[in-house]
Amino acid sequence: MSCQLSVVSKWALVLALVPLLALGSAIEPYDFDSEVQRQRFKSLAEQLRCTVCQNQSLADSDAPLASDLRDEVFRMLQEGRSDQEIxxxxxxxxxxxxxxxxxxxxxxxxxxxxxxALLLIGLVAAVIVIRKRRTAL
Amino acid sequence: MIRMLIPLGVFLALVALLVASLQTGDERKVVQSPLVGKPVPQFSLPGLHDPDTITSRADLLGEPFILNVWGSWCWACRVEHPFVERLGREAPIDLIGFNWKDEREDALEWIGRFGDAWDRHVVDFKGKVAIDLGVYGAPETFLVDHEGIIRHKHVGPIDATVFADLMQRIMELEAQAQ
Structure with missing residues (x-):
């Protein structure tokens, strides 16, 4: 038997894995009071960095610390604290x-x-160059 | 001709900047704790060998101490263990183990295998106090003065250089506590 997959079955494999992407976001089944609270939780978890896995947000990370911190965010939302306080x-x-x-x-x-600042420097330089070229013509 | 060299100069300056940042890459991975210079947060946690003994912040005040965050699941804790043992032997102040997100059985087994270097342990299986301490990865080592102010924090395993640095700081704390 050949070990090589046909092109079709390769794609079938890739497509079969697609639903797993949805599992990537690690929002636990918290019991939110309202849709608004759920949205606030989601937004906060996306704004906060998971410090262990430094380029993931709390919303993305499966690290145990990220899960603890999500619990804290949820607890504070339940206590009625504002986004800024959290x-x-x-x-x-x-x-x-x-x-x-x-x-x-x-x-x-x-x-x-x-x-x-860089953009401004670039603009000024461009203006100077263009003017010089004009006068040179 | 000289004016043609300006873009080259800018480009080289940019390269120099990026190369310089590469060198400090490892430093930037360490999250500077905003808690250095602030009091140790309130806590009361059970012991490891003695689950019924509760240690609170107030119990530790009066003398400087070292708080070493570890877990049996933490690979780097094994790496630093020889230096933790040296701290236990050579540092003239208490070395408190902060067992983080562990299980009692695993922690006790680990200590049985590698040795109990600490004067005592507190356990934070849930990780609530660790959050107040700004812990984000074991091992971490805090130096706390006699008034309960966090004076220094080291993130990552203790090696020979870190050990020497910690000992120096501990001596300074001791001198101040007198």
Whole structure:
């Protein structure tokens, strides 16, 4: 028997695996009070970084710590805390690093302002070059 | 001619920046704890050998101590174990094991196999206190002063360099506690 799969069966295999992708998101079956609360939970879990598996969000990660942190987020939602309070809870323990969107502050000014500054420099350089070329014509 | 070299210069500067960042890549993986300089959070946790003995934050104050986060599932904890044992022997302050997300049987078996280097243990099987401590991966080692302020945190296994650094810091803490 040949070990090579035919092209058709290869694709069939790939397609058969597609439903597994849906399992990738690790939202436990929490008992949410409302659809709004479920959405808030989802949004918070996507904004917060799993510190063990650093490039995944809490929503994506299967790490045990991520699961503990999701439990905490859910508990705080149940207690009626605001999104900001929940983010602060995480920042107090893990630092700004847990936020995928770091706050605009003195030490992050290069991060936020850098791309804008580079764009401006590029524009100014382009304008100068274009003007020079015009006068040269 | 010189003006032609400007883009090259910019390009080389960018390359230098990226190469420099590559060097510090490992450092950036370590999450700086915002808890350094802050008090150890309130907790009360059972012991490992003695589940009925509850240790709380207040019980530990008065003397500096080392809090070493470990688990029987944690491979790097085996790697650092010889240095944890040295800390237990050579550091003049208490070495507290913080057994994290483990199971009592497994933890006791691990200690039976590799040796109990710690003065005592607290267990956090659920991981709630660990979250308050900002723990994100074992092993982690905290130095806490006599007033209960976290003075230093090391993430990752203790090696010879880290051990020397910790001992130096411990001596400073001891001197301050006198």
């Amino acid at each position: 983010r602060n809870f995480m920042v107090e323990r893990y630092g700004d690093y847990v936020l995928f969107r770091p706050p605009v502050a003195g030490h992050t000014i290069l991060l936020w302002g850098g791309p804008v």
